[in-house]
Amino acid sequence: MTRRKIAIIGLGKIAQDQHLPVVDKNxxxxxxxxxxxxxxxxxxxxxxxxxxxxxKAIPDIDAVAICTPPDVRHAIAIEALDAGKDVLLEKPTAAxxxxxxxxxxxxxxxxxxxxxxxxxxxxxxxxxxxxILAGAGVKSLKIxxxxxxxxxxxxxxxxxxxxxxxxxxxxxxxxxxxxRILPVxxxxxxxxxxxxxxxxxxxGVQIVFSSTDPDGPALAADFDWREQxxxxxxIEMETKSGHKLRLFRGGASLSVDGNxxxxxxxxxxxxxxxxxxxxxxxxxSDFDITPLRLVGDAMMIGKRLTTDAFDW
Amino acid sequence: MTRRKIAIIGLGKIAQDQHLPVVDKNxxxxxxxxxxxxxxxxxxxxxxxxxxxxxKAIPDIDAVAICTPPDVRHAIAIEALDAGKDVLLEKPTAAxxxxxxxxxxxxxxxxxxxxxxxxxxxxxxxxxxxxILAGAGVKSLKIxxxxxxxxxxxxxxxxxxxxxxxxxxxxxxxxxxxxRILPVxxxxxxxxxxxxxxxxxxxGVQIVFSSTDPDGPALAADFDWREQxxxxxxIEMETKSGHKLRLFRGGASLSVDGNxxxxxxxxxxxxxxxxxxxxxxxxxSDFDITPLRLVGDAMMIGKRLTTDAFDW
Numbered sequence: 061m062t063r064r065k066i067a068i069i070g071l072g073k074i075a076q077d078q079h080l081p082v083v084d085k086n087x088x089x090x091x092x093x094x095x096x097x098x099x100x101x102x103x104x105x106x107x108x109x110x111x112x113x114x115x116k117a118i119p120d121i122d123a124v125a126i127c128t129p130p131d132v133r134h135a136i137a138i139e140a141l142d143a144g145k146d147v148l149l150e151k152p153t154a155a156x157x158x159x160x161x162x163x164x165x166x167x168x169x170x171x172x173x174x175x176x177x178x179x180x181x182x183x184x185x186x187x188x189x190x191x192i193l194a195g196a197g198v199k200s201l202k203i204x205x206x207x208x209x210x211x212x213x214x215x216x217x218x219x220x221x222x223x224x225x226x227x228x229x230x231x232x233x234x235x236x237x238x239x240r241i242l243p244v245x246x247x248x249x250x251x252x253x254x255x256x257x258x259x260x261x262x263x264g265v266q267i268v269f270s271s272t273d274p275d276g277p278a279l280a281a282d283f284d285w286r287e288q289x290x291x292x293x294x295i296e297m298e299t300k301s302g303h304k305l306r307l308f309r310g311g312a313s314l315s316v317d318g319n320x321x322x323x324x325x326x327x328x329x330x331x332x333x334x335x336x337x338x339x340x341x342x343x344x345s346d347f348d349i350t351p352l353r354l355v356g357d358a359m360m361i362g363k364r365l366t367t368d369a370f371d372w
Numbered sequence: 373m374t375r376r377k378i379a380i381i382g383l384g385k386i387a388q389d390q391h392l393p394v395v396d397k398n399x400x401x402x403x404x405x406x407x408x409x410x411x412x413x414x415x416x417x418x419x420x421x422x423x424x425x426x427x428k429a430i431p432d433i434d435a436v437a438i439c440t441p442p443d444v445r446h447a448i449a450i451e452a453l454d455a456g457k458d459v460l461l462e463k464p465t466a467a468x469x470x471x472x473x474x475x476x477x478x479x480x481x482x483x484x485x486x487x488x489x490x491x492x493x494x495x496x497x498x499x500x501x502x503x504i505l506a507g508a509g510v511k512s513l514k515i516x517x518x519x520x521x522x523x524x525x526x527x528x529x530x531x532x533x534x535x536x537x538x539x540x541x542x543x544x545x546x547x548x549x550x551x552r553i554l555p556v557x558x559x560x561x562x563x564x565x566x567x568x569x570x571x572x573x574x575x576g577v578q579i580v581f582s583s584t585d586p587d588g589p590a591l592a593a594d595f596d597w598r599e600q601x602x603x604x605x606x607i608e609m610e611t612k613s614g615h616k617l618r619l620f621r622g623g624a625s626l627s628v629d630g631n632x633x634x635x636x637x638x639x640x641x642x643x644x645x646x647x648x649x650x651x652x653x654x655x656x657s658d659f660d661i662t663p664l665r666l667v668g669d670a671m672m673i674g675k676r677l678t679t680d681a682f683d684w
Binding site: 138 | 470473534535557560567665674
């Protein structure tokens with residue numbers, strides 16, 4: 061097995077919680093450097109302020125994982141591809157759909173592997189739900205993705221700024237599962253976006269979907285940041301044959317007709333890096349922007365409602 | 373020359389003003405039927421309430437032009453492709469980006485020609501501006517697309533409903549010229565969307581773009597429905613070599629350094645149907661969703677502002 065030299069760019073919370081420890085223990089990769097604007101270090105590895113300095117100092121880096129905020133990902137991805145690196149991107153890929161499309165086109169031009177990750181897709185329960193729906197068809201599906209923003213984004217004002225996505229930030233995880241398990245293509249038919257009076261991104265979103273299924277299954281989503289107590293991240297489905305499926309714990313567990321059939325510890329990032337190694341071995345890319353496109357469509361045609369001001 | 377049997381679906385204002393008279397005089401096409409839910413007729417041609425009835429009654433229709441409102445275009449396009457028809461679509465292609473992508477994928481599966489039209493692109497002045505910018509590069513470009521909504525959409529409340537696009541309805545014409553003439557790929561960097569307090573779509577939009585040009589040309593757009601008097605539909609550009617270009621009259625005229633170099637009567641739809649005949653001869657599709665994607669990106673990351681209520 062080729063051991064790939066990899067670097068991680070952007071050492072925020074998701075890099076520290078997931079990417080660094082997961083890459084450290086995956087034998088397919090050798091973590092050789094990190095880039096951190098704030099100068100964060102890891103295991104005494106070389107740390108650089110910018111990717112350009114890193115590529116110059118360590119020319120034989122094979123691949124990079126980009127874990128920065130979305131607004132700078134496009135420029136960093138293009139720079140990495142131009143430097144001849146294969147690229148893994150955290151979700152949600154880029155700040156806009158045009159930037160995401162340009163990253164994909166540029167990777168093709170450069171002949172590099174590009175991998176847009178959606179971590180919530182990497183759960184055995186998600187694969188099992190996908191397999192059941194592929195066989196039995198879907199009669200109805202309801203996403204409920206409700207959490208307390210004060211618990212999950214305490215004091216992070218950027219989630220409320222333009223481009224910060226608001227409750228779509230967790231909601232896009234649900235949408236990434238949705239597009240993975242659904243045996244048909246969904247379309248946003250209508251949406252209601254509820255904005256706090258003093259904020260620029262929605263705190264609550266309701267979406268009704270149509271699809272390519274002529275039987276017109278009932279498909280809906282409810283994202284809410286006003287949930288009190290424990291988060292409710294689940295998707296309830298009924299198959300055309302009448303079975304009731306429930307994905308819960310963010311996609312880590314599945315029950316069928318009330319019986320839990322899959323219940324595994326969440327190893328999303330372990331699976332992501334296994335998949336990346338496989339893509340690199342096969343020189344294949346995996347670039348799916350459909351979850352981000354559903355967000356864009358919902359924001360393009362959604363009805364805007366205003367609710368109470370939100371303060372931390 | 374093969375004379376193609378064509379039908380027009382949806383006999384609203386744009387079909388009556390442009391598609392019907394233009395197709396009538398183009399010898400590449402034989403207009404054989406129309407579909408109108410409201411029962412509008414044309415030259416005594418067979419009129420049908422639904423496309424399904426039309427396809428059954430006149431099975432040898434080769435192609436259809438879909439001129440309905442955007443929200444029903446996806447279903448009508450899929451039905452047409454399934455019936456083995458080649459398809460021309462009015463702008464803005466579909467209600468959402470996911471629907472547009474599905475139409476393109478379905479046309480490929482069915483082996484049919486699909487043509488997403490953007491009428492403002494079909495002006496000689498637009499081609500001339502494209503040619504100049506391709507050679508000289510762009511230093512700055514400013515779109516001003518300002519008109520009086522009371523003049524152009526009198527009493528049409530649907531433009532203010534969710535999915536009605538608001539001032540993006542004319543603005544997308546400017547964006548379709550923008551992506552055609554620009555020698556680089558633009559990205560929405562930031563946007564301000566101004567909504568009347570009592571309406572669901574913006575009355576004014578300001579966009580700042582970045583691009584794939586490392587020199588960072590200044591690219592901006594200003595769409596406004598509050599213009600009084602004559603409409604101002606123009607794009608002002610400066611090339612890297614210092615020449616000043618001005619596209620005006622909606623893209624029908626071009627001046628270079630103050631001298632009008634192209635000034636032609638607008639024959640956008642004549643050019644569209646010539647292009648469609650060419651695509652049909654070559655069994656080629658032309659499906660560009662970038663103008664709609666820029667609208668989606670602006671609505672996804674734009675800052676929302678509220679202004680005075682709007683009433684007719």
